[in-house]
Structures are given as C-alpha cells and as structure tokens.
Amino acid sequence: MRQTLSNIYRLGIKELWSLWRDPIMLVLIVFTFTFAVYSSASSMPETMNNAAIAIVDEDHSPLSQRIVSAFYPPQFSPPEMITPAQMDAGMDAGIYTFVLHIPAEFQADVLANRGAEIQLNTDATRMSQAFAGSGYIQQIVLGEVATFLGSGSDAASRVRLEERARFNPTLDKSWFGSLSQIINQITMLSIILTGAALIREREHGTIEHLLVMPVTPAEIMISKIWSMGMVVLVASALSLNLVARGLLGVPVAGSLPLFFTGAALVLFATTSLGIFMATLSRNMPQFGMLVVLVLLPLQMLSGGTTPRENMPEFVQTVMLAAPTTHFVELGQAILFRGAGLDVVWPQLLASAAIGALFFAIALGRFRKMIANG
Structure with missing residues (x-):
C-alpha cells in the first residue's frame, strides 16, 4: 500500500510538472477562471443595462x-x-x-x-x-x-403587494452569472486537463515508458485525477475569492469547505470522464471535437443555464446520470442559499456514486487501450 501511494504521488507530481511546462494550458486555466468568469457576470444578456x-x-x-x-x-x-x-x-x-x-x-x-x-x-x-x-x-x-x-x-x-427577493435582494444577475460560470468552468477544465494529459503522454511516447515501470494502470489514472483535480480546485478557489467575491462583490451565503468537498466529488467523475474520452481519441483535434459534443449537453442540460423544470421529462431523467446536474444543484444550494450538509447530502452521494461508476468504466477502457498499444 505504501508503494502504491508513493507511485500515485510521484506520478501526480510528474503531471504537475508537465502541466507547468505547457504554456497553452496555463493560459487556458488563467483565462477560464478570470476573464471568462468576469465577462460572463458583467454581460448577462438578459439584463437591461442602459438601453437606448x-x-x-x-x-x-x-x-x-x-x-x-x-x-x-x-x-x-x-x-x-x-x-x-x-x-x-x-x-x-x-x-x-x-x-x-x-x-x-x-x-x-x-x-x-x-x-x-x-x-x-x-x-x-x-x-x-x-x-x-x-x-x-x-x-x-x-x-x-x-x-x-x-x-x-x-x-x-x-391590496399592496410587497415583493422581497431572497438570496439576491437587488436582483443583480452578475451574482448568478459569476458563480454559475465558475461551476461550469470546473466541469469543462477538469475534462480538458485530464484528457489532454493522457493525449500528451501518447503523442510524446512517454506512456510506453510508464508501462515498463512497476506501476499499474490504476495508479497512472489516479495520479492524473488527483493532480489535475487539485489544479482545478485551486484555480476555482482563487477565482471564487478574487474574481467573484473580490472584483465583482458577489456574496457567498454558504460554507466554502462544503462546496469544495462537493466539487472534489464531481471532479472525481469529470476527470474520469476526461480520461475515458482521451482513450477514444488518437490526437488532440479528435479529443477537442469529442469535448464539444459532450460538454455542451452537460452544461446546457444540467440546469445551470435554464431550469430543469423547463426541459422534457425524458431529458430530466437522463441528465440525472450526469455529474453536472447534481453539481449545479449542490453549488446553487450552498453558494446562493447557504444550504448545509443536511440539504445537499443527496447530491454529494449521487456525485460519489457517479464518480465511482465513471472511474470503473474509464479504468476498463484505459487498460484495454494499453493492452492494444
């Protein structure tokens, strides 16, 4: 067990160094959690702002x-x-x-x-x-x-109607836009980073070097999951505190440790999904097209863009298998309404179960890819 943990740790550090030497990915991370979050919050299209x-x-x-x-x-x-x-x-x-x-x-x-x-x-x-x-x-x-x-x-x-808006008394849509964008970017970036890490190994030929080392496919996969997941967690935490709360002045109602616990469980699922998609792709262009096909439904049908109640019942049922659906519910409940563990535990449990399923499927596919060369 100690050797296994040591292998996972060292392989993860290798992934972090590889990411550090990839300027394109670093720019993507910075852009995603800074300018993209700010622009989404400050230019919500449905907001009336200085209409002529x-x-x-x-x-x-x-x-x-x-x-x-x-x-x-x-x-x-x-x-x-x-x-x-x-x-x-x-x-x-x-x-x-x-x-x-x-x-x-x-x-x-x-x-x-x-x-x-x-x-x-x-x-x-x-x-x-x-x-x-x-x-x-x-x-x-x-x-x-x-x-x-x-x-x-x-x-x-x-009869006078006194209207009071809870959780956003000024009806400032930048509050909703910035936090929802952070939730969406966590999903997007985790899939891209883990998938790109595996594609990079295959394109550079280093995956063959790993195969001759005393490491297992599970250790290789877990190392990519924890390293890329940690990068996304750190970047999202900085974005939430510096961009959303600091620059945009968006208040956060609930517990950040609880939110990032849920984010970690969702990252377990989305990073596994990224690896699975990378095993289906031979190069980065193929992976990029596959990301578009998968990511758009995940973000548009999870409830972050439009309420799930407005969608057909069939779509609502199918999207319960997506980790983003539970992450949106969890994130909005904690960040907007200050919900605690007694409220969001079903979403945490569902995220963990989906993550375990995705990990098992991705690991099976990863082993098959290695066996077939």
Whole structure:
C-alpha cells in the first residue's frame, strides 16, 4: 500500500510538472477562471443595462412628463427627446432600441376615459433587450398612469403587494452569472486537463515508458485525477475569492469547505470522464471535437443555464446520470442559499456514486487501450 501511494504521488507530481511546462494550458486555466468568469457576470444578456430609448412627446402634459421622467439608469439611458420625423431614421440607424410615441391630447383622453393609446417602437434585432425592455416599459407607463389618476381609491389597489427577493435582494444577475460560470468552468477544465494529459503522454511516447515501470494502470489514472483535480480546485478557489467575491462583490451565503468537498466529488467523475474520452481519441483535434459534443449537453442540460423544470421529462431523467446536474444543484444550494450538509447530502452521494461508476468504466477502457498499444 505504501508503494502504491508513493507511485500515485510521484506520478501526480510528474503531471504537475508537465502541466507547468505547457504554456497553452496555463493560459487556458488563467483565462477560464478570470476573464471568462468576469465577462460572463458583467454581460448577462438578459439584463437591461442602459438601453437606448427616445421619446416623442406631442402632448407636453403633466402626465407625459411623468412618463418621461420615469426612465432612468441603469435599466435605461436618459431618454432622448426627438420629433416624429427623427423616429424612423433613428430606428433605421440603430441609434435607439426603443422609441415611445406619446400622441397629442393623451392626458385629456386618459382623463375622459376615451381609450388613450401610446405607441412603442422596438428594435427587435436586439432580441434580449427587446423582449425584456418591452415588458419593463409597459409596466412603467401603466404604473405612472395609475399613479397620476390617483387609483388608490379602487378596491384592487387597496391590496399592496410587497415583493422581497431572497438570496439576491437587488436582483443583480452578475451574482448568478459569476458563480454559475465558475461551476461550469470546473466541469469543462477538469475534462480538458485530464484528457489532454493522457493525449500528451501518447503523442510524446512517454506512456510506453510508464508501462515498463512497476506501476499499474490504476495508479497512472489516479495520479492524473488527483493532480489535475487539485489544479482545478485551486484555480476555482482563487477565482471564487478574487474574481467573484473580490472584483465583482458577489456574496457567498454558504460554507466554502462544503462546496469544495462537493466539487472534489464531481471532479472525481469529470476527470474520469476526461480520461475515458482521451482513450477514444488518437490526437488532440479528435479529443477537442469529442469535448464539444459532450460538454455542451452537460452544461446546457444540467440546469445551470435554464431550469430543469423547463426541459422534457425524458431529458430530466437522463441528465440525472450526469455529474453536472447534481453539481449545479449542490453549488446553487450552498453558494446562493447557504444550504448545509443536511440539504445537499443527496447530491454529494449521487456525485460519489457517479464518480465511482465513471472511474470503473474509464479504468476498463484505459487498460484495454494499453493492452492494444
């Protein structure tokens, strides 16, 4: 047993030195856990941020002025007052995403209950802002009209809804974006690093050198798993503390040791998956194409991008076999909601079971690859 542990340790150190001498992989690690996390958090596509809006006010009434003054940063840029002749030209040139046209006699029609109308022109080529912004503008206009009419005397308005957002009181989507991106990058990088380590051994011919040494395939595989897994854990810990918490100011609600315990169990599965995929590939280009085919479903269908409840039931059932599904649930529960072991133990257990299964499959494939040369 002591000799086995010594072999695993020394082979792992060899993997770390090989990684240190690979500048491309080092750049990938740094980029993945710094710029990629920051850019994903600060440019969430569904977030309204300084959307360009112009207003054509032909009424010039107190009500129209209330509506104009209701648009302000950060959701919208300060509205630009334009004439009807400038509206179409500004939309065609892409200067404005929204143009709100308030017709003459609008306030008089509202007060006389004559069915007043406002026209909203939207540049639908800016899809994310167009769909979200149209709803925001409708709420703002209707809210200002209701306030202007003094609708507090209506029966429905006597019930006031007080909305409180838990876990993210300011509804800042950069909180969700940065932490979710770290969770996704842990999966991606662990698969790439372990697979690339094995491909590098085969391309350089060093795998044959290992075979003549008194080491077993299991020791070789475990050494790659612990070394590359440790690199990903350290990089993700630095990213979580320096980029997410430090640079972006994202609070972490739960226990980081518990989160990284879950991450270690998931890494056991994903690194084994990376080795299995490397045994199916003859070179790095083949491995890269295989990574794309496997990684995209793992990330898109695990619940990190869209809620699993929105997916077909068949997909939800199949994705229970993916370690990323349980990792997303575990990570969001701990980092966002401050969940403890009593809440996330099913995900920890599932991750360990999937990891053991993936390891057994990958080890069998690895032994077959070695036997066939």
